[in-house]
Amino acid sequence: MRRYLSAIGLLAFVGVLFLFSYRNTKTKNEIIDKIEQSICQEEKVFTKSDWKKSHTKVCGLYVTGPIAGTEKMDEIINIINNSDANAIVLDVKDDFGNITFKMDNQYVQENEACIPYISDIEGLLSKLKENNIYVIARIPCFKDPILAKAKSDLCLKTSDGTPVTDANGNEWVNPAKEEVWEYIISIAETCCELGFDEIQLDYVRFPVGQNAEEAIYGVDTNDDNRQRYINEFLTRACDSIHRYNVPVSADVFGTIIKSNEDASHIGQDYVNLACSLDIICPMIYPSHYAAGEFGIDLPDANPYETINAALNGSQTVLSATPEYKCAVVRPWLQAFTATWIPDSITYDSYAINMQIQALHDAGYEEWILWNSKSDYSMGGF
Numbered sequence: 001m002r003r004y005l006s007a008i009g010l011l012a013f014v015g016v017l018f019l020f021s022y023r024n025t026k027t028k029n030e031i032i033d034k035i036e037q038s039i040c041q042e043e044k045v046f047t048k049s050d051w052k053k054s055h056t057k058v059c060g061l062y063v064t065g066p067i068a069g070t071e072k073m074d075e076i077i078n079i080i081n082n083s084d085a086n087a088i089v090l091d092v093k094d095d096f097g098n099i100t101f102k103m104d105n106q107y108v109q110e111n112e113a114c115i116p117y118i119s120d121i122e123g124l125l126s127k128l129k130e131n132n133i134y135v136i137a138r139i140p141c142f143k144d145p146i147l148a149k150a151k152s153d154l155c156l157k158t159s160d161g162t163p164v165t166d167a168n169g170n171e172w173v174n175p176a177k178e179e180v181w182e183y184i185i186s187i188a189e190t191c192c193e194l195g196f197d198e199i200q201l202d203y204v205r206f207p208v209g210q211n212a213e214e215a216i217y218g219v220d221t222n223d224d225n226r227q228r229y230i231n232e233f234l235t236r237a238c239d240s241i242h243r244y245n246v247p248v249s250a251d252v253f254g255t256i257i258k259s260n261e262d263a264s265h266i267g268q269d270y271v272n273l274a275c276s277l278d279i280i281c282p283m284i285y286p287s288h289y290a291a292g293e294f295g296i297d298l299p300d301a302n303p304y305e306t307i308n309a310a311l312n313g314s315q316t317v318l319s320a321t322p323e324y325k326c327a328v329v330r331p332w333l334q335a336f337t338a339t340w341i342p343d344s345i346t347y348d349s350y351a352i353n354m355q356i357q358a359l360h361d362a363g364y365e366e367w368i369l370w371n372s373k374s375d376y377s378m379g380g381f
Contacts, residue, residue, distance in 0.1 A: 044245045046242035046243075046245050046246075046247075048247075048278050048324070048325070048327070049324040051247055051278060052278075052324075052328065055247065055328070056086070056087070056134045056197070057365050057366050058086065058087045058134055058136070058198075058330060058366045058367075058368065059084050059085045059086055059087065059366065059367055059368075059381065060085060060086070060087035060088055060089050060134070060136065060367070060368040060369070061076060061079070061080065061085055061087070061088050061089070061335075061368070061369050061371075061374070061376055062088070062089045062091075062138070062368060062369065062370050062371065062372075062374060063076060063088045063089065063090050063091065063374045064091050064094070064100075064117075064372075064373075064374050065090075065091045065092075065094060065098070065100025065101070065115070065117035065118055066100075066117045067373075067374040068090055068091075068100070068117065068118050068124060069100070069101075069116075069117040069118040069119060072374070073124070076088065076374065076376065077127070077128070077131050077133065079376055079377075080131070080133055081131060083379070083381050084381050085369075085381055086132070086133065086134055087133060087134035087135070087136060087368075088128065088133060088134075088135060088136065089136045089138050089200060089368055090135060090136065090137060090138060090196075091138050092137040092138060092139055092187065092191055092196075093113075093138070093139045093140055093144075093187060094140070095140050095143060095170065095203075096145050096146065096170060097113060097140075097143075097144040097145045097146030097147055097148075098113060098114070098115045098146060099113045099114045099115070099187070100115065100116075100117045100118055101114065101116050101117065101118040101119075101121040102114050102116045102121075103187070103190055104190065105186055105187060105190045106186075107182075107183050107186050107187075108186075108187065108190075110150070111146055111147060111150035111151070112146075112150070113146045113147070113150070121194060122194070125194060125195050125196070129195075134197045134198070135195075135196050135197050135198075136196065136197065136198040136199075136200045136249070137188070137191040137196040137198070137199050137200065138200045138202060139184060139187055139188060139191070139199065139200065139201055139202065140201075140202040140203045141175075141180075141184050141201050141202065141203045141204050141233075142156075142172055142173055142174075142175045142180065142203050142204070142205065142206075142207070143166060143170060143171075143172050143173075143203045143207070144171070144172070144173050144180075145170045145171045147173050147180070147183060148163060148171035148172065148173050149171070151173075151179070154173045154174055154177055154179055154180050155171055155172075155173060155174070156171070156172040156173055156174045156175075156207070156215050156216075156217070157215070157216060158211055158214040158215060158216060159214065159216055162211065162214075164207055164210070164211055164212055164214075164215045165210055165211070166207070166209065166210060167209060167210060172207045172212075172215075174217055174218070175205070175206055175217075175226075175229055175230065175233070175267070176217045176218065176219050176221060176229050177218075181233050181236060181237070184201070184237065185236065185237050185240050185241075188201075188237060188240065188241050189240060189241070189244070192241060192244035192246045193244070196246070197246070198246060198247050198248070198249060198279070199237075199241050199246060199247075199248050199249070200248075200249045200250065200251065200279075200281070201234075201237065201248065201249070201250040201251070202250070202251040203251075204230060204233070204234065204250045204251070204252075204268070205230065205252075205253075205266040205267050205268050206221070206226050206230075206265070206266050206267045207266075208265065208266060223264035223265055223267075224264070226264065226265070226266070226267035227263075227264065227267050227268070227269050227272065229267060230267035230268060230273075231272060231273075231276060234248075234250065234273070234276045234277065235276060238276065238277070238278075247278035247279060248277055248278050248279070249277060249278060249279035249280065249281055249327075249330065250273065250277050250279075250280060250281065251281045251282075251283055251332065252268050252270065252273060252280060252281065252282050252283065253266065253268065253282070253283060254282045254283050254284035254285070254288065254289070254310055254331075256268050256269070256270050256282075257270050257282060257310065257313050257314050257317055258313050258317065270282075270314075270317055270318075271317060271318065271321060273327070274318055274321060274325075274326050274327045274329070275321060275325050275326065275327070276327075277327045278327055278328065279327050279328045279329075279330050279366075280327040280328070280329055280330070281330050281331060281332055281368065282310070282314065282329070282331050282332070283331075283332040283370075284306070284307060284310040284311070284331050284332065284333070285332065285333070285334040285370070286299045286300045286301075286302065286303050286306040286307065286334055286355075287299070287300040287334060287336075287338035287341055287344065289306060289310075293306075294306060294309035294310070295309075296309070298341075298343055298344075300338050300341050300344045300345065301343060301344065301345045303334070303345075303347075303351045303352075303354045303355045303358070304354040304355065304357060304358045305358070306358075307331070307333065307354075307355045307358035307359055307362075308358035308359075308361055308362050310331075311329075311331065311358070311359060311362035311363075311364055312362050314329055314362075314364075315362060315363055328366060329364055329366075330364075330366035330367060330368060331359060331364070331366075331367055331368070332367075332368050332369075332370050333352065333355045333356065333359070333367050333368070333369050333370070334347055334351075334352075334355065334369075334370065335347060335352055335369040335370055335371040335376060335378070336370065336371050336372065347378070348378050348380065349378050349379040349380030349381075350380065351380070352369065352378065352379075352380030352381055353380040353381070355367075356380075356381060369381065
């Protein structure tokens with residue numbers, strides 16, 4: 001905002017000068033040239049290719065709002081300072097639509113979306129920066145029970161008016177509605193103003209499961225149109241966020257790397273997204289792959305082989321995309337034990353280290369660990 005006010009002030013100043021020096025064309029033109037040069041210097045145009053040359057190579061840990069608002073955050077900072085990690089992905093908006101601190105945002109306040117788990121967000125960001133920790137704002141997009149309840153017209157519903165939900169009854173909002181896009185973008189812009197280093201968008205897709213097939217979107221949502229809506233939303237979000245010279249990442253299903261059917265139905269195309277985003281974050285948790293995937297009997301029990309196969313697939317799929325157009329690939333890795341899977345293994349430091357090694361062997365450098373409780377005491381990184 002300060003940038004735009006500065007530009008407006010300068011232009012107003014030029015107008016005043018015109019009144020007093022309109023006879024002196026040379027002086028007038030010199031002033032205009034200097035003003036334009038000043039504005040151009042103030043405006044930093046974000047480009048993916050330039051950003052990639054000097055960006056921070058992220059090795060990060062996911063952190064929930066409730067954890068970030070307690071003394072446990074100091075433990076996570078200590079873990080980062082004594083490991084190869086250098087970043088956190090902080091829940092700004094959680095999977096239930098709650099904003100995890102008191103946000104100065106009109107739309108958020110109207111929806112009564114704030115639960116201030118983090119009492120002093122500016123203080124937290126300052127502490128993280130003092131420790132040279134790169135801070136990513138995670139913002140789930142189209143699964144948002146808070147927005148769905150606050151704005152009934154944005155809630156995604158079936159023909160009989162029943163909300164479309166996930167398996168736990170959490171409502172989705174309509175990914176085809178621009179009012180939803182603007183709400184998400186406004187939150188991202190507020191995060192940029194606060195000083196977050198990156199915006200990460202999650203649930204950037206159409207819903208699946210439960211009663212999703214019965215959803216009424218109010219527009220044509222065949223598979224091609226679903227991809228178009230997601231791409232248009234991301235283009236608008238990136239344009240807005242890039243004005244702050246901040247990069248944009250998004251989480252995607254790992255299965256879309258090689259499955260056109262999965263990609264089309266949820267509106268995510270791996271190659272298209274890699275061209276639209278600055279960073280693409282495939283969720284390639286071994287526990288999320290079915291038995292036999294990649295020719296592996298039990299992917300969860302073979303973390304190295306599973307991660308390596310998934311990322312070799314990524315390399316193949318993106319091989320035709322020019323380097324300057326292609327997003328940085330930064331996968332989510334598994335830092336939890338999938339106790340619901342028969343014959344699963346414990347994801348201890350060895351299992352995590354094997355995933356990271358597999359990532360390096362596939363030609364990638366960056367990663368993020370997911371543990372829903374933000375418990376990284378197992379180490380391995």
